[in-house]
Amino acid sequence: MRRLLKIYLLLSSIFVFSGCSISKYNHHNCDKIVLNETFIEPVINYSSVLKYNASVDVLKNHLTGLLIVKQTDSITKHLVFVTELGMKMFDFEVKNNQINTAYIFEPLNKPKMVDALKRNFSDMFMLSGFGNNDCKYETTNEIIYTSKRNKTKHCFIVSKTAGLTTQETFHKQKKTTKINYSYNAITKTYSQIKCKQYGLIKFYFELNEPQIVQ
Amino acid sequence: MFKIIIFLLIPFISFSQSYKTVKDTLLLKQKIESMSKSTISIESDFTQEKNLSMLSEKIISKGHFVFKKENLLRWEYNSPSKYLIVINKEKVVIKDEKKTTKYDMNSNKIFKEINDIMLSCVQGTIFKSNKFKTNYFENERYYKLELLPQVKNMKETFKKINLYFDKTVTSVTKIEMIEGNEDLTLLDFTNKKINAPVVENIFIIK
Numbered sequence: 202m203r204r205l206l207k208i209y210l211l212l213s214s215i216f217v218f219s220g221c222s223i224s225k226y227n228h229h230n231c232d233k234i235v236l237n238e239t240f241i242e243p244v245i246n247y248s249s250v251l252k253y254n255a256s257v258d259v260l261k262n263h264l265t266g267l268l269i270v271k272q273t274d275s276i277t278k279h280l281v282f283v284t285e286l287g288m289k290m291f292d293f294e295v296k297n298n299q300i301n302t303a304y305i306f307e308p309l310n311k312p313k314m315v316d317a318l319k320r321n322f323s324d325m326f327m328l329s330g331f332g333n334n335d336c337k338y339e340t341t342n343e344i345i346y347t348s349k350r351n352k353t354k355h356c357f358i359v360s361k362t363a364g365l366t367t368q369e370t371f372h373k374q375k376k377t378t379k380i381n382y383s384y385n386a387i388t389k390t391y392s393q394i395k396c397k398q399y400g401l402i403k404f405y406f407e408l409n410e411p412q413i414v415q
Numbered sequence: 416m417f418k419i420i421i422f423l424l425i426p427f428i429s430f431s432q433s434y435k436t437v438k439d440t441l442l443l444k445q446k447i448e449s450m451s452k453s454t455i456s457i458e459s460d461f462t463q464e465k466n467l468s469m470l471s472e473k474i475i476s477k478g479h480f481v482f483k484k485e486n487l488l489r490w491e492y493n494s495p496s497k498y499l500i501v502i503n504k505e506k507v508v509i510k511d512e513k514k515t516t517k518y519d520m521n522s523n524k525i526f527k528e529i530n531d532i533m534l535s536c537v538q539g540t541i542f543k544s545n546k547f548k549t550n551y552f553e554n555e556r557y558y559k560l561e562l563l564p565q566v567k568n569m570k571e572t573f574k575k576i577n578l579y580f581d582k583t584v585t586s587v588t589k590i591e592m593i594e595g596n597e598d599l600t601l602l603d604f605t606n607k608k609i610n611a612p613v614v615e616n617i618f619i620i621k
Contacts, residue, residue, distance in 0.1 A: 254496070262525055263509070263516040271469050279469060284492075285498040285511075286477065287465045287600035288529060288572075303427070304595070307568040308524035310585070355570070414486060 236335035236348050241357055241365050242384065244326045244391055245278060247268055251390065254283060259314060260402065264290060268408060270326065279303070280322055293319060295398055298329045316385035317404050323371055324355070325396050326404065331355075353377075366390075377401075434552035434559055435617065443468050443558060444542075446584040455504055455612065457482045457586060459607040463492075466599040482537050483549060487618045491582065501620050502530050507619040528568075536602075537580060539587045549577070555590060571595070 234240070245251065255268035255396040266284035273279055292304040300319040309315070323329045331348040338345055343366075346357040360386040364384035370377050376399055383393040390411050400402035436442050458481045467472040475555045478492040485504070492498040499510040507518040507526045520527045535541035547562040559617045562576040577591040588605055590598040 256511070261518075262523070263514060264525075265511045267474065269469055270468065281469060283467070285492055285496075286500070286529065286533070287463055287474075287476075287602075289594060289598065304571070306525070306528075307571055340468075355417055362534065389469070403425070413543065 231336035231338040231347070234335050234337045236331040236337075236346055239387060240337070240344075240346055241327065241359060242389070243326055243396070245272060245328075246330075246390070251411045253394075253411045255280070255409075256407045257318075258315070258403075258405040259309075266290070278328070280326070290320065293322065295323075295328050300328065313402060317398060319403060321378065321396050321404055324368065324378055324410070325394050327368075429435065434554045437551035437553050437558065440551045443553075444585075447539055447542070447560075447580065450580075450584050452588070453485050453610075454538065454586070455610050456613045457537065458611055458613065459586075459604040460604045462600075462605070464601040464603070466601075468596055468598055481535070481613055482534075483615065483618070484611045486534060487615065488530075488534060488537065489617050499620070500533075501618055502534065503618045510538060513519060520564055526607050526619065536576070536578065536590050537587065539580065541578065553582075555582075558584065 203354075227312055238371065249268040251267040253270070255264075256263065256265045258264075264282075264284060266282060269279075269281045269283070271279050271281075271317045276296055280291075280295070282290045282292075286291060287368040288306065289304060290309060291302065292308045294303045302315060302319075305315060309318075327351075331350075334349045336347045342361055344359045344361065348355045348357070352373050354371045356369045356371070357365060358369075360366050364386070365382045367382070368378075368380040370379075378396060378398050380394065380396045382391050383390040384390075386409075389410075392410060393409040394406070396404070396406040431516050444517045449610060458479075460479050461477070463476040463478070465476075467474070475495075476492050477494045478498075480491065480492070481489045486502060487504070488500075488502040488598045490500045490502075495514055497507075501510075502520075505520045506518055506608045507523070507530060509516045509518070518526050520530060532541070535544060541547065542560050542562060544562060546566045548565050550561040550563070552559040552561065560578040560580070562578065564570040566574070572594070572595070574593045574595050576593070578587055579591075580586070581588050584611055586604070589598075590602040592602075
């Protein structure tokens with residue numbers, strides 16, 4: 202009986218917690234907008250190549266190296282991850298808001314792993330565009346944008362002084378990802394991006410100190 | 416005058432750089448086999464140059480490695496950042512600037528694949544793997560083993576691996592790993608010490 206009560210309390214607290222985290226973005230008095238890059242500074246600059254020091258924790262693997270992000274033509278971007286040993290782990294091609302695998306190191310080539318890599322990079326770099334049911338509301342220090350597509354809701358917190366600081370993603374009301382951004386107003390790049398995926402398969406990505414190559 | 420001298424030297428320069436097929440491949444194989452058997456330890460500095468088709472600049476890293484038979488390898492980058500990979504038989508330890516991670520090679524396919532390539536390249540024994548077809552070339556300075564992947568997984572990772580040995584066949588001098596899209600990783604070894612004493616505690620990371 203005691204054990205049942207414990208389980209009940211645990212489940213109800215999880216329910217309350219997850220309910221709270223999405224509910225903070227459910228504002229009925231928001232302004233309807235069409236979210237685009239004029240509201241949120243994009244991560245990828247169209248005229249340059251970005252090189253990030255990257256670390257990826259996927260399942261039981263901790264991989265570090267360089268993540269190179271390049272716009273190769275007007276509609277194509279590439280995300281390439283190379284380890285310190287010079288071995289390429291993956292090359293994702295982004296075209297028309299779709300991420301395709303150009304190359305993946307064979308031991309990493311598992312459907313769940315590839316899906317999670319694509320989804321998280323897509324979120325981090327805001328690659329898949331925004332939805333058509335977007336919303337904006339303001340607090341004293343922040344502007345919050347929400348964008349919904351199918352059953353996934355992206356919530357962007359933009360500080361009035363520091364730019365985009367956080368993106369939270371919810372799927373069917375459950376928080377799936379939290380991404381923290383640090384924006385450098387001098388270099389006009391995000392100097393740090395940290396992405397944590399919740400759920401059964403845990404992923405953690407950290408991108409630091411980008412170098413811009415013209 | 417200088418231009419004329421250069422022009423006259425071009426055929427000789429290009430001749431010395433060009434490779435021809437090795438006639439007696441059996442003898443070369445025996446030499447490599449004997450080198451591999453007699454090598455107990457290798458210590459060397461290395462320069463790694465990564466050429467990516469996406470980038471106009473090369474990514475250059477420098478470091479030092481120590482190998483000791485059997486299956487002990489300490490591969491350490493000193494620039495541009497600190498990164499250490501230690502293989503101690505079935506255990507792999509990776510230490511970057513933030514974290515130390517330990518793996519059991521038998522339970523981690525990613526590092527097993529990477530470590531197999533590293534160890535067999537350093538020892539020069541990769542040509543014996545049935546994952547590659549080997550072509551043998553030579554010029555005045557080097558023997559070049561061109562390794563063409565034969566299995567699907569390896570074909571997806573590499574178009575070919577070139578292994579260079581000095582003409583006395585004492586050790587691997589440089590390694591070129593060429594990927595499908597012509598992206599290239601070049602490893603150049605300098606300040607080599609063959610069979611110098613190596614203390615085993617450098618392969619233990621706590």
